[in-house]
Amino acid sequence: MAERVDKVAARRAELAAATLRTLAELGYARTSLREIAQNSEFSHGVLHYYFQDKVDLITHCVREYKAICVTRYDQVVATATTPAQLREGFLEKLAQTLVEEPHMHRLWYDLRNQSMFEPSFRVDVAAIDDSLERMVWRVVSRYADLVGTPPLVTPPVMYALFDGLFQQALLRQLAGDPAAAADLQAGVTAVVAQVVPADRAAVPG
C-alpha cells in the first residue's frame, strides 16, 4: 500500500517536473497541458489522472519549486566563519543562479504575478515568498552576527530590497546584458554596506 502511494507520488513528481520545465520555457500564459505532456513521456490525458485540473497541477508545481529554492544559501551560511567568507560565498551563489537558472527565476516571478490576478495561487505564492524572506534573513542576520552590528531594517524590507535588485538583474540577464551578474553583486554589496554597516562604531545601545 505504501508502495502504491510512493509510486503515485513519484509519477506526480515526474509530471510536475515536466510542467516546471514547460513553464520555465514558455511562461504561464503560453503553457498548455498538451505542451507539458510533450515535455514528458506520457500523453496529455494522464495529467487529469494525477491532477484534478490545470490549477491543481500548477499549484503542486509551485510547492515543489519551493523546496528547490529555499535552501540555496544554507550551505554558505553554515560554513562561513568570517563576514568576508559569507559575503563572497553568498554573492557568488547569487550570481551563479542568476546566470545558470534565469528561466526558473522568471518562472517564479511569472507565477507570483499571476497570483495578483488569480486568487487561487495566492496562498501558495505567499508561503513561498515567506520562505524566501526567511532564507534572506538567515543570511543577513548571520552576516550581522559576524560583523557585530544588527541589521538596520526589518526582514520584510530586507527581502524586498534583495528581491528588487535580483529582479532588475534578471531582466538584464535575460536581455543579454553580460554585466548583469557583476552589477547585481555590486548593488547588493553597496546596499548591505549601508544596511548592515560593518565599519561604524559597532557599539550596541
Add this chain to the structure above:
Amino acid sequence: MAERVDKVAARRAELAAATLRTLAELGYARTSLREIAQNSEFSHGVLHYYFQDKVDLITHCVREYKAICVTRYDQVVATATTPAQLREGFLEKLAQTLVEEPHMHRLWYDLRNQSMFEPSFRVDVAAIDDSLERMVWRVVSRYADLVGTPPLVTPPVMYALFDGLFQQALLRQLAGDPAAAADLQAGVTAVVAQVVPADRAAVPG
C-alpha cells in the same frame, strides 16, 4: 488631412484605453481581443483595422501607459522646499497610487514579466523601466539636495530598492492586507534613512 490623422490617433487612443482596462482587470494571460472589444464600444474586428496584430496593440498600450506613470511625482518634486515636505509628499502619493491604482501596477509588472519570455516586448519595457528609474532619481537626488548629502547608491540600485518595496506592498495590497500602504511608507522611510542619511553632520551653513 491633419484632421484625418487626429481622428485616427484619437480612435487608436480610445481602443488602447479599453485594452489597458482589460489588461489591468484580467492580466496578459487571459486578455483576448474580443474581451477588449467588449470593454469598448466597438466590435472585435475594428482592432485589426487600427492595429496590425495583438502584439502591436499591446505594445502601443504599453507606450501610452508610460506617459501616465512617469510624471507622477514631478509636482511634489517641483513644489517641495524642505526635506520633510518632499518626503511626506512623496510617501503620500506613493501610498495613494498603491491603494487607488493597484490594477494598473499589477499590469505593469505583468507586462514587464512577459518581456522576459517575449522578446518583442523587451525594448518598450526596458524604455519604461529607464523612465521610472529616472523618475525615482529625480525624487531622490532632489531630496539629497535638500538634506545636503549625496545619495550613497547609484540610480539603478536606488530604483531596484524602491521597486522591490513597492512590489511587495502591491502583493499584500491585492491580497487584502490593510497595512500594506503604511508598511510601504515605513519601509521606504527606513531605507532612505540609510541610503540618503539626513542627520550626519551635513547641515548647510
Add this chain to the structure above:
DNA sequence: GGAAAATCTTGACGACTGTCCAGAGGGCGG
C-alpha cells in the same frame, strides 16, 4: 492463468483564440 484494478492512450466535445474578409453603414466631394 484469469479476474480485477490501476494506468495510460486516444479521440472527441464545446468553447475560445487571433486573424481575415465580404459587405454594410455613412459622410463627403462632385
Add this chain to the structure above:
DNA sequence: CCGCCCTCTGGACAGTCGTCAAGATTTTCC
C-alpha cells in the same frame, strides 16, 4: 443625386484550449 472612400460589423476560418470518457494496456493479486 450618385459614387467613392473611410469606418465598422459580424461571421467564418483554422487552430488551440481544458476537460472528459471509452477503451486499450499494463500491473496486481488470488
